[in-house]
Every structure is written in C-alpha cells, then in structure tokens.
Amino acid sequence: MELAFYADPPDTFKVWKDSTYAMMAEAAKRGHRIHVFLQQDMALRGRDVSVHAAHIGLTGSEEGEWFRVKGMQWRGLETFDAVIVRKDPPFDVDYLNATYLLELAEAKGARVFNRPAAIRSSNEKLAIARFPEFTVPTLVSALPELLRAFHEEYRDIILKPLNAMGGAGVFRVGPDGRNLGAILEMLTANGTRAIMAQCYIPEIVDGDKRVLLINGQVVPYALARIPQRGEVRGNLAAGGVGRAQPLTPEDRRIAETLAPVLAEEGHFLVGLDIIGKWLTEINVTSPTCFREITRQTGFNVAGLFMDELEKAV
Structure with missing residues (x-):
C-alpha cells in the first residue's frame, strides 16, 4: 500500500516514544510505501485536493537520522491507499480548515483515517458529554460566576482548556480556592473563552x-500515566510515568460501550482517558502510547493498527 501520513514535521518526532513512528515502522516492515505531508503542504485547485508529499524511507535507527527523503511529489490524496491523520492539536482554525480539505478529498475517493468530519465533530474534551453515565460532574462555560459556583459546590476541581493537549493549561483548585480568580482570568481570557471544569478524581x-x-x-492493555512530584497531571508530556497494565472491568465496560459507536462514526483510532472508573476525554486527533504499551507488555499495538488498516482498505 501507499500510505500518506498527515503529521507534524518528522524531524520533530521523538521516535523512541512516538506512535506515528511505530505505525510507520510497522508499515515499512510489511513493505508499504510511506509518504508524509504537513498542514501547509495541502492545496485545493478547483475540486481537487493535492499535497506536496515526501516519500520517505526509514533508516532503522532511533537516534539521529531516522528517515531519509527519497523524493517529493505533488499528488492527489485519492491516489494513496490510505491517508492517516496524525497531526497533533491544538485544534485551531488551521486544523479545522485542513479537515475541510480532507473531506473534499474524500469526495474524490480518498480514504482518510480518522474521517475528517468525525474529527471535526468530536472535541476531545466535550465528547464525553455524550456518555454521561461514565463521567463525573462537569461544567463547560466561559462565565466566571458559573465556574466559581461549580467550585463552591464541589470544592475540589480541575480546570482545563478545550483545545490543548499533553496536560497544557490544566489546574487543580482545592477547597481553599487559592488562585481561582487568576486561573479563571487566564483560561477564560477574562470571561470570553469557554473552558471545562470537572470534579477532582482522587484515583x-x-x-x-x-x-x-x-x-x-x-487494545487489552492501558497505559496508566502516573503523576510525579506533587503534580496533578499524569500526561507523559507533563512528566508522568507510564505503566502498562491490563484493562480493569470498568475500563473494558467503557471501552466496549464506546468502541462500536465511535467506529461507526468514522473514528478508526481513539484514545480514551479514564481515571478510576470515570471517562475524562475521548482523543481522536493523534492518540498515542503505542510504544510504551508494546515495550512493557509485548502486545504489538502498531501491528493491530496495521492489520485493521489493511482490512479497511
């Protein structure tokens, strides 16, 4: 197959932990051809969406130069067997516009995973509202008075922006309310930007x-990302330590409930975030943790991804 990865610049990958690299390495092992394009490499001419894609080869090294560019070429997205969306958030206006271009390419026959309309309709924080049976009390608002009332009711809460990743901008405010005003001013841009408030989950x-x-x-294993040194955030990007472990019964119940629903909507790859028995996020842009799970358990996550992709195309 010829695979096109819509991603961030490859020279920024931390390949020892990068899930996109894991996908590419598995694809290369199977003899598939790998191409990469960036957000700015997309063009619309009339109804045709093309990309200035780099055909790359993997060197087999995880240090230094891990890929070589074999050539650059303008190609219609429909000429690839699969287009794999691996662009990291923030889900800003440029990301939004890219989903429109990808959707136009779908109309010409491109096979895009995850489907752009599905990504666009599933904010990774807000999507949990579709499954309230699995969530803690949650408020989304830009209004400081509502957010203060939420804190007054629940006393120990988490505040976070709606379009960031890696734990960026996540704050815990305890019963004393310390710095609540300053945090709300910053996160809501003085009451003009909606954010999410959730009850703190001790687990x-x-x-x-x-x-x-x-x-x-x-996938039968989860990666528990454990906060370190007094942190409230478990995200690996925020210094959390990843520990692979079998799914708990609660994890599996949530996963097996959501899996068929999300797949039917066009979400080929999803990363659920679960704390204790509670669903906190549904990640659909560029879910990670392939390499950590595989390294610690031996379960080949990228292998399952590629098996399913080969079936789908």
Whole structure:
C-alpha cells in the first residue's frame, strides 16, 4: 500500500516514544510505501485536493537520522491507499480548515483515517458529554460566576482548556480556592473563552489511563500515566510515568460501550482517558502510547493498527 501520513514535521518526532513512528515502522516492515505531508503542504485547485508529499524511507535507527527523503511529489490524496491523520492539536482554525480539505478529498475517493468530519465533530474534551453515565460532574462555560459556583459546590476541581493537549493549561483548585480568580482570568481570557471544569478524581494518583480503540477493537492493555512530584497531571508530556497494565472491568465496560459507536462514526483510532472508573476525554486527533504499551507488555499495538488498516482498505 501507499500510505500518506498527515503529521507534524518528522524531524520533530521523538521516535523512541512516538506512535506515528511505530505505525510507520510497522508499515515499512510489511513493505508499504510511506509518504508524509504537513498542514501547509495541502492545496485545493478547483475540486481537487493535492499535497506536496515526501516519500520517505526509514533508516532503522532511533537516534539521529531516522528517515531519509527519497523524493517529493505533488499528488492527489485519492491516489494513496490510505491517508492517516496524525497531526497533533491544538485544534485551531488551521486544523479545522485542513479537515475541510480532507473531506473534499474524500469526495474524490480518498480514504482518510480518522474521517475528517468525525474529527471535526468530536472535541476531545466535550465528547464525553455524550456518555454521561461514565463521567463525573462537569461544567463547560466561559462565565466566571458559573465556574466559581461549580467550585463552591464541589470544592475540589480541575480546570482545563478545550483545545490543548499533553496536560497544557490544566489546574487543580482545592477547597481553599487559592488562585481561582487568576486561573479563571487566564483560561477564560477574562470571561470570553469557554473552558471545562470537572470534579477532582482522587484515583489520579494511580494514573490517568489511556485505553486505545482501533477500528472498534479494544487494545487489552492501558497505559496508566502516573503523576510525579506533587503534580496533578499524569500526561507523559507533563512528566508522568507510564505503566502498562491490563484493562480493569470498568475500563473494558467503557471501552466496549464506546468502541462500536465511535467506529461507526468514522473514528478508526481513539484514545480514551479514564481515571478510576470515570471517562475524562475521548482523543481522536493523534492518540498515542503505542510504544510504551508494546515495550512493557509485548502486545504489538502498531501491528493491530496495521492489520485493521489493511482490512479497511
């Protein structure tokens, strides 16, 4: 197959932990051709969406130069067997516009995973509202008075922006309300930007669990990302330590409930975030943790991804 990865610049990858690299390495092992394009490499001419894609080869090294560019070429997205969306958030206006271009390419026959309309309709924080049976009390608002009232009611809360990743901008405000005003001013841009407030979940000390769904299949291991040094965030990007572990019954119940629903909507790869028995996020842009789970358990997550992709195309 010829695979096109819509991603961030490859020279920024931390390949020892990068899930996109894991996908590419598995694809290369199977003899598939790998191409990469960036957001700015997309062009619309009339109704045709093309990309200035780099055909790359993997060197086999995880240090230094891990890929070589074999050539650059303008190609219609429909000429690839699959287009794999791996662009990291923030889900800003440029990301939004890219989903429109990808959707136009779909109309010409491109096979895009995850489907751009599905990504666009599923804010990674707000999507949990579709499954209230699995969530703690939550408020989304830009209004400081509502957010203050939420804190007054629940006393120990988490505040976070709606379009960031990696734990960026996540704050815990305890019963004393320390710095609540300043945090609200910053996160809401003085009451003009909606944010999310959730009850603090004490089980975070045991990890923020990433559970992966691939084409409706549930990966049997989660990566519990455990906060360190007094942190409230378990995200690996925020210094959390990842511990792979079998799914708990609660993890599996959530995953098996959501998997067929999300797959039907066009979400080929999803990363659920679960703390204790509570669903906190549904990640659909560029879910990670492939390499950590594989390294610690031997379960080949990228292998399952590629098996399912080969079936789908």
